[in-house]
Amino acid sequence: MSDPVLFSVDKEVAVITLNRPDKLNAFNRQMAMALQSCLDDCADKSIRCIYITGAGKGFSAGQDLAEVTEPDGPGMAKILAEHYNPIITRLRNLPKPVVAAVNGVAAGAGANIALACDIVVASSGASFMQAFSKIGLIPDSGGTYFLPRLVGHQKAIALMMLGDKISATEAERLGMIYKVFDEEEFAEKSLQLAHQLGAMATLGLAYTKLALNASAENTLEQQLQLEDELQQKAAASNDFAEGVQAFLEKRAAIFKGN
Incomplete structure (x- = not known):
């Protein structure tokens, strides 16, 4: 049986x-x-950017429903508490940029794991779908x-109630994702973006991510104070x-992430 997740390091980028x-x-x-x-x-510390994509034709179709229906399966409470919620927490708390490279269908929890990443790019043939309503569930992850x-x-x-299938182009137009690449150049261009981030001042990027995470709950005054501290x-x-x-010196900077 092959590994369900492949992990490698390409220079400063972790490829998942x-x-x-x-x-x-x-x-x-x-x-x-x-x-x-x-x-x-x-x-x-040697890893300065994380790149997440899918093997084959899809990014992730979400939860494997066969597991849900198994008599000795984990059950929905365990699936959320032990499977998905810890993934989302890790993605948001990692002090480095995370790129989701959506190569195909991203549905249900698969779509929301992608959206929890910092920068989402997609192949022109990819799609996004909040599929939960189709089986009587609410969006999670x-x-x-x-x-x-x-x-x-x-x-x-x-989108959540109707469960519409959204093309990559429409997702970009809506501001759901950052950019769409043609299928032929998707793998190269998306990984190139991850390497670009990995070569930047990644400590500053980590502070930017921390500030954005807090901005949803902070008042303006609290956010200004946080910006001051992080700056x-x-x-x-x-x-x-x-x-x-x-x-x-009019030269390219060589950042080390510290």
Whole structure:
């Protein structure tokens, strides 16, 4: 049996590939726990960006319903508490950028795991679907949190209730994702984006992510205070000193993420 999640490091980028292509990378317990383990491995200081994609024709079709119907299956409470919620928490708390490279269908929890990443790019043949209503469930894996913040309340509730299939082009138009690449160049261009992020001042990117995570709940005054605190930390970093020096010397900066 092949590994349900593949993990490799390409220079400064951790490449995570969901690997149940015969099931469109639908999640079962083994795959969910393996993804959590891979995300934990990304705490390594040498890794400065995380790139998540799917094997085969899909990113992830969401939950493997065969597991849900098994007599000795984990049950919905365990699936959320032990499978998906820890994945979403890890994605948001990792102090480095996470790129979701959506190569095909992203449905249900698969779609919402992608939307929980920092930057989402998609192949022109990819699609997104809040499939939960089709089987009498509600969106989970942070979907009710992230989607309305990306596309607005009215659009989000319609997409969730109707379960519309959204093309990659439409997802980009709605602001759900960052960019669409043609299928022929998708793998190259999306990984290139991850390497671009990995070569940047990743400590500053981590502080940016931290500030954005807090912005949904903070008042303006609280957010200004947080920006102040984080900016002071960023200004004390070696990357800031290098960035300024490189600017003055009219050369490309060489950031080390500290």
